[in-house]
Amino acid sequence: MGVVCVYAFPVPEGKSGQQVVDSLQKQVELLGAVKTGNFSVDCETYQANTQAGTLTTTPQRLIHVLHNSEQPASCFSVLDTGTTLIADVLFDVLIHKLTSGKAGKEAFYQQRKGSKMESKGPRYELSDFIIKIGSVSMASNFKGILVEVEYSPCSVPTECWNLMRELMQSFMGNVAETPPTLVKNKMDNFYLPGDTINQYLEHFTNFRKQTVMGQPIR
Amino acid sequence: MALAGVTVSIEAVHENQIQEVTLDGQEICVPPLSMSECLAKSAQKIDFAEEDGEEKGKTTSEEETEAQEKESSAFQPSLWPWDSVRNKLKAAYTETGVLLDVLNIAKEKKYMVLAHVQQDTNEPKSALQILAKKKAFGLQSISSGLSTAASVLMGGADRLKKSQQEIGNRQQTEFHFELHNLRQNWRLKKVGNSIIGDLSYRSAGSRFWQGGTFEVTKNTMLPSEQVEGTNTHSALEVVIPSELEGSSYVQVEVKHVSESTGLMHATLKLPNSFGKYPADAHWQTKLEVAQNVLFCKELFSQLAREATQLKSSVPHVVVGNQIFTNIFPSVQLSIILCHATGKGDEKSQPRPPKVEHNHVLEHSLHQLLREVHHKTLHLDPPHPVTATFGMTKRRRLAGPSGMSRADLKEMSESETLLEQIIKQARHEVLRVRTMTTIDRLASTIPDPQIMAHWSCLNSSLQSNVKIIITSNGYDGLRLTWQSLDLEIGTDSIKVVTKDRRILMLSFLEKELEDLIRWQVSQHHISLSQNLARLMGWQILSYNGCSGVGEMEDFATASSIQLVAPNNDRMLSIRSGITSGLHVYLKIDSKDSLDPSLTALVDPKWLNLSGTFKEIDMEQIDGRNFAAKLEFIMAMVKQKR
Numbered sequence: 001m002g003v004v005c006v007y008a009f010p011v012p013e014g015k016s017g018q019q020v021v022d023s024l025q026k027q028v029e030l031l032g033a034v035k036t037g038n039f040s041v042d043c044e045t046y047q048a049n050t051q052a053g054t055l056t057t058t059p060q061r062l063i064h065v066l067h068n069s070e071q072p073a074s075c076f077s078v079l080d081t082g083t084t085l086i087a088d089v090l091f092d093v094l095i096h097k098l099t100s101g102k103a104g105k106e107a108f109y110q111q112r113k114g115s116k117m118e119s120k121g122p123r124y125e126l127s128d129f130i131i132k133i134g135s136v137s138m139a140s141n142f143k144g145i146l147v148e149v150e151y152s153p154c155s156v157p158t159e160c161w162n163l164m165r166e167l168m169q170s171f172m173g174n175v176a177e178t179p180p181t182l183v184k185n186k187m188d189n190f191y192l193p194g195d196t197i198n199q200y201l202e203h204f205t206n207f208r209k210q211t212v213m214g215q216p217i218r
Numbered sequence: 219m220a221l222a223g224v225t226v227s228i229e230a231v232h233e234n235q236i237q238e239v240t241l242d243g244q245e246i247c248v249p250p251l252s253m254s255e256c257l258a259k260s261a262q263k264i265d266f267a268e269e270d271g272e273e274k275g276k277t278t279s280e281e282e283t284e285a286q287e288k289e290s291s292a293f294q295p296s297l298w299p300w301d302s303v304r305n306k307l308k309a310a311y312t313e314t315g316v317l318l319d320v321l322n323i324a325k326e327k328k329y330m331v332l333a334h335v336q337q338d339t340n341e342p343k344s345a346l347q348i349l350a351k352k353k354a355f356g357l358q359s360i361s362s363g364l365s366t367a368a369s370v371l372m373g374g375a376d377r378l379k380k381s382q383q384e385i386g387n388r389q390q391t392e393f394h395f396e397l398h399n400l401r402q403n404w405r406l407k408k409v410g411n412s413i414i415g416d417l418s419y420r421s422a423g424s425r426f427w428q429g430g431t432f433e434v435t436k437n438t439m440l441p442s443e444q445v446e447g448t449n450t451h452s453a454l455e456v457v458i459p460s461e462l463e464g465s466s467y468v469q470v471e472v473k474h475v476s477e478s479t480g481l482m483h484a485t486l487k488l489p490n491s492f493g494k495y496p497a498d499a500h501w502q503t504k505l506e507v508a509q510n511v512l513f514c515k516e517l518f519s520q521l522a523r524e525a526t527q528l529k530s531s532v533p534h535v536v537v538g539n540q541i542f543t544n545i546f547p548s549v550q551l552s553i554i555l556c557h558a559t560g561k562g563d564e565k566s567q568p569r570p571p572k573v574e575h576n577h578v579l580e581h582s583l584h585q586l587l588r589e590v591h592h593k594t595l596h597l598d599p600p601h602p603v604t605a606t607f608g609m610t611k612r613r614r615l616a617g618p619s620g621m622s623r624a625d626l627k628e629m630s631e632s633e634t635l636l637e638q639i640i641k642q643a644r645h646e647v648l649r650v651r652t653m654t655t656i657d658r659l660a661s662t663i664p665d666p667q668i669m670a671h672w673s674c675l676n677s678s679l680q681s682n683v684k685i686i687i688t689s690n691g692y693d694g695l696r697l698t699w700q701s702l703d704l705e706i707g708t709d710s711i712k713v714v715t716k717d718r719r720i721l722m723l724s725f726l727e728k729e730l731e732d733l734i735r736w737q738v739s740q741h742h743i744s745l746s747q748n749l750a751r752l753m754g755w756q757i758l759s760y761n762g763c764s765g766v767g768e769m770e771d772f773a774t775a776s777s778i779q780l781v782a783p784n785n786d787r788m789l790s791i792r793s794g795i796t797s798g799l800h801v802y803l804k805i806d807s808k809d810s811l812d813p814s815l816t817a818l819v820d821p822k823w824l825n826l827s828g829t830f831k832e833i834d835m836e837q838i839d840g841r842n843f844a845a846k847l848e849f850i851m852a853m854v855k856q857k858r
Contacts, residue, residue, distance in 0.1 A: 001620070001622060070622055070623055071621060071622055071623070072626060073616040073617040073621055073626060074618070074619075075617065086618050086619070086620050088614075088617030088618060192620070193619075193622070
């Protein structure tokens, strides 16, 4: 497992998301990267059902279930407290059981409507680097662009940050000036698969907030 | 007649012992022994215990106990309340003892032998002969006919008698006993009246289509009718299917073929003695050989299937019972299934006895197939018992540990038998090549010694060797060492030099040779460098790849300049791979300087002038270059 940095690439005004993605792809291809298929990271959010009888003063508990095509055998789930669980894909079945009510009983969790987010796009390989340019969509609405860069031979961010920055700045410019906050917090530690998912989740929540804030303006 | 009145009384000599003499002088004799008593007495004289030490303990102890009993009975009064019980117990005990003796006598042949009383067996024969003779008196022809008929009948009677005897000797249970033995090693089942066995590897995890059933029958042949020279006879016989008869093996050959000869050209050579085993061998050997045939067939069919499916730049060729693959250019691996039925062997011509058979590879082939069998049989147990079956532990933990796509892909890849054996063959070829190259260089290059230390721990795909280049007599000085490690892989050699540089060499031995030669030339220079340091000389310059002088065939020459401690002598050494080693010496002399300047000039400026002259190293004393150089340095250093 290498070190992964995920950045939200801003879409300048007057340009559509697709145009930006295309230009990014072109730049990456110019660097000599080879396209090796597609990738996708998806996230679904579930919330705990408040029991009808009990008075709940605590806010609703959320659970985010994410999948990453880079780890096809795993299913990630993150609580809003930040606890991350990495499980087998069979965890989906468990979630399905928890969300489906049975015999008049209400289910423990219910899915938040319209909260499914996904980052999809092409995957490139440039010797030791893996570059993924994903366009984020929420309920089939385009939300933004996420660029993921992985340097596979190294798993301690300090050791390879400068190298990664050099590569990222060559096609992303100033976006990749500093490491993502999550990576910055554990520069000297081993980078784990769960960290990638947390980075994605952070971006997904940001996109969601933007939508909520943007709605009254529209 | 004077003595007529004297009466002479004659009486018989006392043959019997006198038991007692009464007071009136009368003697009471012991009555003479009867015949049976006499026998008993003489029998008593024979010491049975002497014959068999083993039985001695038993019988004597019994006697002792009896004697003790008698004594105790003699001393104890019969008025004891438990007397009747004791008596009865004693009687029972005696009876048991007797029973034991009887059983012993009946069971063990040494006490009592039942001998056949000689009977007149000639009776029927003589009767027939008399009859024949009678008839012969009248009709000659009838007599001859009858005599032949009689001989046939006689033969039959003899045989019947013999078989009767033999059956008597040999227990009927022998067949069942052998069947029991067979059952311990082989799978048997009863179908109708016949017993069917299975010698295939199905139960061991094989999925080969061909079955290996054999039938177990009773051997009706008598031991006396057996062929001379065979001493084993069993009551049981196995019938092996015709396609598994004979014996077979898989021949693995690594051959060097020139480019011109086609891949298709190969001859099957069989060792002469192969494929023959006696027809009346023991069933165990028969079954084992048949099982081996089945195994070889499965192995070969598996390899052939893989060879046709496997894509490679040079296609694998499968012809009949042969598979050819190219492992390196002009090196061919051929796998041949040899199956000798043992029938047509007498006719075949004596073949060349030398067969380039690679036993190691054959063995690893067998091992690989057995591994496949083992894998099909030994699946990892499902972890929660409700989980899917056949998942490896690594695969199970892949999800929770967040294994990446590349790792998962790597895990799912499995190598076929053929790929694995090709890899092993490649490694073996490469190892042998490296070995011969090093040995050849070590014997052709005398001056620096080349030593190869082969690691004793190696796998079938990797082995390591450390090459140490040193000068004889200077081995103790670590400074004068030059070492490199070779890691021989499947199709390339990884070299780690002394300064931890990593070089990858291909399978060509020329590359390795060049490398070692280059290291040897480097060794000379580093040796002189270190020697100079030890002798107090100064190193003026060192050039790892000097551009002047003769061109080398490959790589570059290196050179070093050394100055004596008092700055008046200089040595220049140049070591090339093909051009060899050259040592030049410069001695500056005052003569070369303008005499008018001698008074003015500091002696150090003298060092600037002078010319280098080559030293003929052949003329210098010393075993090797190191010794010679040390000698030169010591000589030259002396003050003028």
